Amino acid sequence: DTAVSQTPKYLVTQMGNDKSIKCEQNLGHDTMYWYKQDSKKFLKIMFSYNNKELIINETVPNRFSPKSPDKAHLNLHINSLELGDSAVYFCASSQEMGVQETQYFGPGTRLLVL
Amino acid sequence: AQSVTQLDSQVPVFEEAPVELRCNYSSSVSVYLFWYVQYPNQGLQLLLKYLSGSTLVESINGFEAEFNKSQTSFHLRKPSVHISDTAEYFCAVSVGDKIIFGKGTRLHILP
Numbered sequence: 500d501t502a503v504s505q506t507p508k509y510l511v512t513q514m515g516n517d518k519s520i521k522c523e524q525n526l527g528h529d530t531m532y533w534y535k536q537d538s539k540k541f542l543k544i545m546f547s548y549n550n551k552e553l554i555i556n557e558t559v560p561n562r563f564s565p566k567s568p569d570k571a572h573l574n575l576h577i578n579s580l581e582l583g584d585s586a587v588y589f590c591a592s593s594q595e596m597g598v599q600e601t602q603y604f605g606p607g608t609r610l611l612v613l
Numbered sequence: 614a615q616s617v618t619q620l621d622s623q624v625p626v627f628e629e630a631p632v633e634l635r636c637n638y639s640s641s642v643s644v645y646l647f648w649y650v651q652y653p654n655q656g657l658q659l660l661l662k663y664l665s666g667s668t669l670v671e672s673i674n675g676f677e678a679e680f681n682k683s684q685t686s687f688h689l690r691k692p693s694v695h696i697s698d699t700a701e702y703f704c705a706v707s708v709g710d711k712i713i714f715g716k717g718t719r720l721h722i723l724p
Contacts, residue, residue, distance in 0.1 A: 503656070539716065540701060540717040541714075542714040542717075544712065547710075555711060589656055589657070591656070591657075596710075598645055598707030598710060598711065599645050599662075599664050599707070601659045601662065603658075604649075604656030604657040604658065605656050606654070606655055606656050607655075607656055
């Protein structure tokens with residue numbers, strides 16, 4: 500069984516649209532994350548949640564809104580998509596909050612904005 | 614401010630040859646250090662990490678990395694690579710409440 504899963508795997512959409520990416524982990528972890536990986540493979544954290552509470556909110560446009568309905572899920576909603584939003588978005592989870600914790604990554608969602 | 618530098622964006626190596634992937638970090642405080650691997654079309658997986666104790670850490674698939682505080686480095690090595698090691702390798706440093714990733718080094722294994 501996949502430990503951290505994301506849907507959809509691929510997402511192609513027009514500029515200005517609103518889209519959501521879903522993430523689920525079945526590891527029983529308390530902490531979940533969203534990362535953005537750009538075309539140059541640079542990976543940067545966007546958000547982290549611990550027990551459904553927002554912990555890290557990097558300088559991300561407020562068009563991006565994470566939602567954590569429960570500990571096992573962290574969804575990412577993006578409003579008014581722009582060309583620069585094209586990237587691979589990775590969800591991850593860790594047992595606890597703490598930088599020493601191993602993070603487990605999902606397979607990624609490849610978003611292309613046209 | 615903390616940062617991570619991976620000096621090589623790509624490293625071609627013949628199969629069964631040794632390899633070293635370089636990583637340097639800058640930080641004014643104690644850090645935890647990680648190497649993550651990303652196989653094609655997959656998410657990142659932890660390869661190994663240094664938290665404290667022995668400065669030499671090993672992974673189950675033959676990789677090792679040595680924390681060198683004086684040189685602020687955490688280079689990754691393997692004495693003999695296999696075609697299955699083809700992947701992108703990310704060095705990361707965590708200080709405070711975040712992990713900062715390097716830009717990655719693509720390891721090409723040549724037959």
